[in-house]
Amino acid sequence: MTEEKETEEKIFEAARYVFERDGFSGARMQEIADEAGINKSMLHYYFRSKDKLFHSVFKTGVKKVLPALFQIINKDLTLYDKTVEVVRFYHDLFRRSPHLPMFVLHEMHQHPERFKEFIGEFRQKIPQTFLDQVNKAVQEGKLVPIKPHQFLINVLSLCMFPAIAKNMVVTIFEMSDDDYEAFMKEREEMIPDLIFKGLMFH
Amino acid sequence: MTEEKETEEKIFEAARYVFERDGFSGARMQEIADEAGINKSMLHYYFRSKDKLFHSVFKTGVKKVLPALFQIINKDLTLYDKTVEVVRFYHDLFRRSPHLPMFVLHEMHQHPERFKEFIGEFRQKIPQTFLDQVNKAVQEGKLVPIKPHQFLINVLSLCMFPAIAKNMVVTIFEMSDDDYEAFMKEREEMIPDLIFKGLMFH
């Protein structure tokens, strides 16, 4: 029935909202039911348990964060252009879903086994073409010696940390929400240049 | 009594261990009591409630992460040397306390009010001398235009994110614990040069 699909969808969206905001142990089934505007029993009818409902939400969260990264670095682009695309992708994503990066990383941190379960499903290895591209750029003297893994983590660090640490940033720097928005917008432009050129004049 | 102090200390250390690992909502008073080797009632005798015990642990956590940063950037050093010290400080700290950064940032994320409560206590503003130092370096053409806040967040991002995202990193890159250790050691050397010189040959 179309009725069925709608209810399941409503529950899932409510669960996504509450789990992303409160985490697994902080989330309450009652609150998810309230958010979905239905009865608590329906949650179990459609998803059997809190664990299974969470698993579904978590998997969706990981799929929003990781596959696009691998897709971008697998494209036929320069390293610089890949960096620009990755930075833009994450800044757009986290603007729309501010709780997403903390949710995914926190649950990965607490329950790594839940992550490992399905990480293989969507072939999440670093593409060889990307590894080759970085190594070749180093060999040709275009880049200073750096391992592809370090390169990738540098980009991810600069994109994800300020999203994860928003409350620390706005508190210490005494920012308004608009200030923070501008701060992040500025980073979007800055990060690729920082990665490749650094801060010193040359 | 010395007896009193010892028990309170034991409880606090157990609470620190459990809260840092499991977070507020994931932690159980019973587990803290077990970890401390005492009865559950003692937790309430000394700290009244889970909330108050947590608050005490959280405050200590923030104090381990932030004041040292402000102390370092307030020293009489070049920007490069300050960066080296900050990077070394965080890598040493997170090697000893791997759960600390996720704990502090996650609880800040979920309960920003708990953070704001006492952030003023230990004067956690960016020292003016540091702001002046960055702005002066930019004016003198030694650095490309960058705001001091962005500079600081770049350093923190590169230090903290890989510690927070350890499980993601080791899973995606298929690292052992030793691999991860070596990976982080390598970053410690790399980060200051990345910040200032970037990756391109020049």
Next chain:
DNA sequence: GTCTATATAACGATAGAC
């Protein structure tokens, strides 16, 4: 101060009527 026992509330989950 430290223990045992228990109060009290909240949570996840299920049974059963409709």
Next chain:
DNA sequence: GTCTATCGTTATATAGAC
């Protein structure tokens, strides 16, 4: 498929003996 009512457990917290 959706509701009400409730079970069984577990959580924080307290009372009271020693």
